[in-house]
Amino acid sequence: MMTETTAIMAALSTLSPPQLSDLTLSILSDIRHHHHRLSAVLSSPILFSLTLHHLYSLSLPQKTFLIARHLLSALRHLTRHFHPKQPLPALPSTAVKQRDLDAVLLLLLLCEIRQHNPEALETSPTKWRETLSELWCDAMLTLSGIGFCSGSVLIPYIETATRCWKFVGEMGCCGGDGDGKVAASPAAVVSLPSVEVRGRGVECVICKEEMREGRDVCELPCEHSFHWMCILPWLRKRNTCPCCRFPLPTDDVFGEIQRLWEILVKMGCT
Numbered sequence: 033m034m035t036e037t038t039a040i041m042a043a044l045s046t047l048s049p050p051q052l053s054d055l056t057l058s059i060l061s062d063i064r065h066h067h068h069r070l071s072a073v074l075s076s077p078i079l080f081s082l083t084l085h086h087l088y089s090l091s092l093p094q095k096t097f098l099i100a101r102h103l104l105s106a107l108r109h110l111t112r113h114f115h116p117k118q119p120l121p122a123l124p125s126t127a128v129k130q131r132d133l134d135a136v137l138l139l140l141l142l143c144e145i146r147q148h149n150p151e152a153l154e155t156s157p158t159k160w161r162e163t164l165s166e167l168w169c170d171a172m173l174t175l176s177g178i179g180f181c182s183g184s185v186l187i188p189y190i191e192t193a194t195r196c197w198k199f200v201g202e203m204g205c206c207g208g209d210g211d212g213k214v215a216a217s218p219a220a221v222v223s224l225p226s227v228e229v230r231g232r233g234v235e236c237v238i239c240k241e242e243m244r245e246g247r248d249v250c251e252l253p254c255e256h257s258f259h260w261m262c263i264l265p266w267l268r269k270r271n272t273c274p275c276c277r278f279p280l281p282t283d284d285v286f287g288e289i290q291r292l293w294e295i296l297v298k299m300g301c302t
């Protein structure tokens with residue numbers, strides 16, 4: 033069975049060279065920003081203790097939500113070239129407050145160290161900053177070597193995204209049967225096109241009535257169409273097409289993660 037990382041690599045391998053280089057550049061700038069923040073946190077005792085304190089103050093669901101937002105931002109990068117024909121609207125950004133970004137980056141670093149180097153965290157948390165700084169510098173020196181090519185950028189990025197995906201799934205927030213019970217994003221709904229019905233006998237599957245020829249109806253990106261009066265209430269409750277379950281963007285973080293993850297995995301399987 034393909035692992036998640038392999039599936040995402042397979043999806044990215046379907047991109048054209050310009051798309052891949054655009055993706056690498058966008059991810060690189062994301063990673064640079066993250067490295068910059070982590071270095072700032074690790075080099076300042078005050079910022080480090082504030083960030084650790086913030087992390088301690090968060091409940092498990094709040095931490096899960098932070099990781100989910102972080103994962104969503106990675107997925108938006110990774111799927112930027114996989115959206116269906118129609119350009120969907122620019123959705124509200126996943127920008128997180130700097131304090132939250134610092135916290136999630138520190139949390140991920142701690143998780144990674146706990147996994148590969150658990151004894152490093154056996155000291156008291158007051159010593160963590162020094163220990164983490166050393167490990168972080170070693171990692172940075174390795175990365176800044178000659179091997180800093182697109183593979184060495186993309187693979188760790190995808191692995192982090194996969195780890196976040198598994199974590200969020202284990203917390204029971206994603207990876208369910210995807211019954212689509214989240215509302216479609218209003219921004220996506222507003223941008224849906226109105227098309228004129230051509231021909232007779234076309235039925236709206238929601239109300240089972242014929243869509244009269246010449247009338248304006250709503251067309252979803254999957255090309256299924258419905259009366260506006262029928263589809264709007266539907267999309268306030270669900271983000272999927274009533275005929276084929278094609279998912280529209282949603283403002284629900286977990287619903288959107290599910291949608292983008294499925295786009296990536298599907299691309300990897302074609």
Ligand SMILES: [Zn+2]
Pocket residue numbers: 236237238239240241258259262
């Ligand atoms: Zn209808």
Ligand SMILES: [Zn+2]
Pocket residue numbers: 252254255256273274275276277278
């Ligand atoms: Zn459809």
